[in-house]
Structures are given as structure tokens and as C-alpha cells.
Amino acid sequence: MTETGIDAHLQLRRQDFCLDARLQLPATGVSVLFGRSGCGKTTLLRALAGLERAEGFLRFRGQRWQDDAYFRPTHLRPLGYVFQEASLFPHLDVRANLNFGYQRIAAGQRRIGFDEAISLLGLEALLERHADRLSGGQRQRVAIARALLSSPELLLMDEPLASLDQHSKAEILPYLERLRDELGMPLVYVTHAPDEVTRLADHLVLLDNGRVSASGPLNQLLTDPNLPLAHLDEAAAVIDARVTSHDPHYRLSSLGVPGGSLTVALSVLAPGTPTRVRILARDVSIALDMPQHSSILNSLPARIVDLHHDRDPARVLVRLDLGGAHILSHITRRSADQLGLVADQLVNAQIKSVALTS
Amino acid sequence: MSAEDLGAIWLTLKLATLVTLLLLLLGTPLAWWLARTRSPWKTPIAALVAMPLVLPPTVMGFYLLLLLGPQGPLGQLTQALGLLPFSFAGLVLASMLYSLPFVVQPLQNAFAAIGPRPLEVAATLRASPWDSFRHVVLPLARPGFISASVLGFAHTVGEFGVVLMIGGNIPDKTRVVSVQIYDHVEAMQYANAHVLAGCLLLFSFVVLLILNRQQRKIVHD
Structure with a gap:
């Protein structure tokens, strides 16, 4: 792990639930707190913000936020918080909502300008509107901009898409990706939606029953055979890629990935743009030689890292190394036996479908 | 209307204005505390605040008379502060107790309706608790x-029993409209009583009209 952003051990006892989370998060990128509802993700996020008074300690980039002898109240912590419901102030219009935090930061300490936040979240046309005249997605965009305008050093988001319909979600996700890519501040993001994890996370923290059950770089956790994620039917790997070229005739684009090149449906991204691709374990099959005649576009040389039993006794989980990046393959146990697959064997990974996550 | 009637109206307005202002000042922190606290003291304090709603005003007036009088347990203190019975200041104090729930309860309900979320949002936007109260709670x-x-x-304005017990009937000091009406009736001056009673009737109607309007507006917003 690079520089530590959050270093904390927070404990909180409630009648029906107990939080006991040891947390270390990097100082950059998106850390996603992931787990079933009721696992304590929101409570942990609120404790980071000081909205819940937990026991233990919390340091952010070396600053002391709380320990046994000290508790820094929320309004003195340089953070932004986006709640699940936008929670705009009902007595203020959009502009005044945005100004609320902005005006409380001295001009010399502002790290993001008013107009910058407006254009980052596409709010130009909404400024004079009243909060209750906005759609759910618009409201949440205003809430995100409002949090950004308080120039936080750390942005906390509690399932900001959970209360939105599919359309509004699709409307906001690109804005969140822009935040991640354009602002240098670390973001801690709570969700129980796997697609938000694969699109946004750099670092993943799994929470189970108030405890951190695993924490690490996204793909490392996604492909860890000892964690439940790799055994889900939707198990997937997410690997970094870069757009290399477009083929308008066949409406396809090429991506450079570790270990080779992938062909995907024509992308709008310009060549050179970094992106990430998601490869479902069930879409990856294994061949011993390079197929000469196949409709499958993507076939990459890979090395078998290891094979594991799966929850499904008919299936095995194969971890493959593509030039340093790991992906997963779910194949039948019979195929694994017939091909005689063993660790360190060189094979071909045939990938039926590759999804760009953005 | 006689000079005495006008004096009673003026005194009543002065008393009600002063009492309302003082109650807003003291009732706001009390209502805020009642709306937010999880202390075991909340229920007994709330019951105490609500007492004047059910207590006959004469009972309240009687105890205040005993408590505040020069021979009462607080006599020294009330004497020093000029809060003795049969004075305007004493009447203000008694009226404040008498009208306390009518100020505290609407405030408490309003604060409770706001809920904790807007304050949490304000805190994450760097507003101190006082700043949040001023710029979020008060407007909401x-x-x-x-x-x-x-x-x-x-x-x-409508109180009578407490005034009679603790204020007495001193012109321009404690003789408010309701007492003046009583005096007129006692003296069989029905015409004079009619004028003042009519004024109060109209006043009450207008007050309720304003309140209803206000509530309708909230529902519409």
C-alpha cells in the first residue's frame, strides 16, 4: 500500500450490532466499503465523519481525528459527506445549498471553484431552482457538488445511488468516475451494488458483521479464491486497460491490457485513454492451444496460477495470470480433468465477452 | 371606551408582548433540549412544562402567591428582584409560567420535525453547532x-384566574382587559363589558385565522 490516508480502529456497540473495524485505506483513489445491508458499512462511514461517536482511534493523513483522549467534532474535520438521500436544505435554492459549505471556507483555502464544481456535475441550468423541483438524480448531483465545494480533503459517500432509479443511476455514475479521475482527493464509498464496485473501486474493503473481513486492491480481492467474491456466479476480474485503436469498419476497438490486446465493441473513448475492463469468470474458457478457427475474438496466452474447488461441485475455479494481471475462469471439473490442467501450465484464455466498465 | 378601558387594553398588550418575547428567549433552548435529549429527565420536565394546560389558573396563582410573597420561601429573592405579587413584574412572571406550554410545545414539535439530518449535513459542511442552529434550524x-x-x-391576553390571584386589580399596573370586563359585569355596566368582550372575541378569531392560514401554508409547501 502507498501512503496511508485513513488509519483507524473504530468500535461501537449497539443493542443489535457491534462494529469493530480495523481500517487502513490509501491516501488516493476510491476505497469502497462493500458488504450486505446491516454489516455496518454506513455506521463505519458515519464514525469516520464523527457523526457516530465510536471508541478507538482515527488518523487521517497523520492528523489526529480521534483517540481515547480526543474527539474532533465533524465540523472541524475537513471532509465532505454525501448521504444516501440528497438531504438538500429545503429552505434554500440550489445555489444557496451549494454556497452553504463554500462560504464557510476561507477564499484562500478553497481547492475547487464554484464554477468548476458546477460544470463537473453539470448543474448550470439548475442553479436558481428550488430543491423540491429537482429529480432524484439532480438532487444527488447537487448534494455531491455541495460536498465538493467545502473543499474536503476526504470525500465520504454513503450509497449515493441506492435510492435512485436505474435511469438516475446511469446519469450519475459518469460524474462519479470524473470525480475519481479529476480530483486528487481520496474517496470512501459505501455500496452493496457489485456494479458500482467494479466501476469505481480502486481499493476494496469487505465488511461482514461489523468487522473488516478483507481489504486490498480491487482486483486482488475480486480474484482471491479464499474470498466469497471469486465464487459468485457473477465473479469477475477488473483489469486496467488502455484504448489503442478503433476499427470503424467492423465497429470494434482495441485495448491494450497486460499480456496482450483485447477487442471490444467500438468505444467512444479516444485512443490513449486509460480505462478498465471487467471479465466475468463464466465468460472465460481455457484451451490448450491457440484456436485457429473460432468466432471468439479474444484469446490471450495465460499461465494457470492455481485451481480451486468451487461451491458448485461440478465447477472449478481457475486463476489465470495475464502478464501480471489475474483473471478468473469458471470451468467444469470434467473439462479441467480432461485437459489435465495444473498450476503453472501455459494455456490460452478464451474470453467470450469483455465489458468496458465506463 | 373609558380611559380605564384603554389603560387595561394597553397594559394587556404590554404584558402579552413582554411575556411572549421572554418566553421565546427562554422557551427556545428548553424546547430544543426537549426535542433532542435522550435524558431520563425529559419526561418529568415535559410534564412540568405542560402542567399549566391542565391546572386551574387559580391553583397556579395561589401557589405563586404563597411562593413569591414577602413571607414566602422566595420572599427575599422576589423582593430584591421586584417580582412581588400585586406588581407588574410579578404578573409577567406568573403569565410566563401560565403560557409556557403554549410557546414550548409548538417549538418542540417544530424542532423535532426537522430531525437530525439537516444538522448532520450542516456539520459536514463545516458549520459549528451554533452556526447550524442559526442558519438551518431557525429558518426551518x-x-x-x-x-x-x-x-x-x-x-x-386571555388569562384571568392567575391575574386575579397574583396581580389583583390595580389600574394601569395589573388590571388587564379580562379583569376589567369582570369589573364591568360586577358593576352591571353591560355596555362597557360588551365593547371589551367584543374586542377579545374579534382578537381570538383573527388569531385562529392566522394560525390556520399558517398551517395551510406549511401543508402546501
């Missing part, structure tokens, strides 16, 4: 403040 609780003011004022 505005309808509650209007109800509290109108009810506190009207209820003080």
Missing part, C-alpha cells in the same frame, strides 16, 4: 416560531 422552524408567538401572546 419558522412556522413553529410563528405558532408559538401567536399562541403565547393570545393565551396571555
